Amino acid sequence: MLIECRECKKTMSSAAPACPACGCPVVIGGATVTTERTAKRWKKLYMVSIAIMAVSAIIAAVAWVKAAELHSSLLQFVCYLGVAGLVVGIGLAAYCQLMTWWHHE
Numbered sequence: 001m002l003i004e005c006r007e008c009k010k011t012m013s014s015a016a017p018a019c020p021a022c023g024c025p026v027v028i029g030g031a032t033v034t035t036e037r038t039a040k041r042w043k044k045l046y047m048v049s050i051a052i053m054a055v056s057a058i059i060a061a062v063a064w065v066k067a068a069e070l071h072s073s074l075l076q077f078v079c080y081l082g083v084a085g086l087v088v089g090i091g092l093a094a095y096c097q098l099m100t101w102w103h104h105e
């Protein structure tokens with residue numbers, strides 16, 4: 001894509017890091033693009049943390065029921081792992097929410 005240099009008004013490639021004529025750095029959309037991209041990255045991680053929460057909750061619930069049924073200490077341990085995963089997921093989700101909000105400022 002060809003763009004016009006904001007300094008010398010000559011046409012140049014938007015792929016160039018700076019204008020070849022005057023050396024002015026290329027800014028397309030500027031900080032807004034970076035902000036949106038960063039926010040998107042945090043939103044993606046937020047989705048991952050939701051998935052971690054869901055999977056951990058299922059593991060914890062199933063292990064809990066099975067541990068009571070079979071009196072298995074291993075399943076009890078798996079249940080604790082599930083609960084720990086759930087806590088991590090909640091923490092990560094909260095952190096992502098915070099970071100998304102932070103980058104929107």
Ligand SMILES: [Zn+2]
Pocket residue numbers: 005006007008009010019020021022023024
């Ligand atoms: Zn220029």
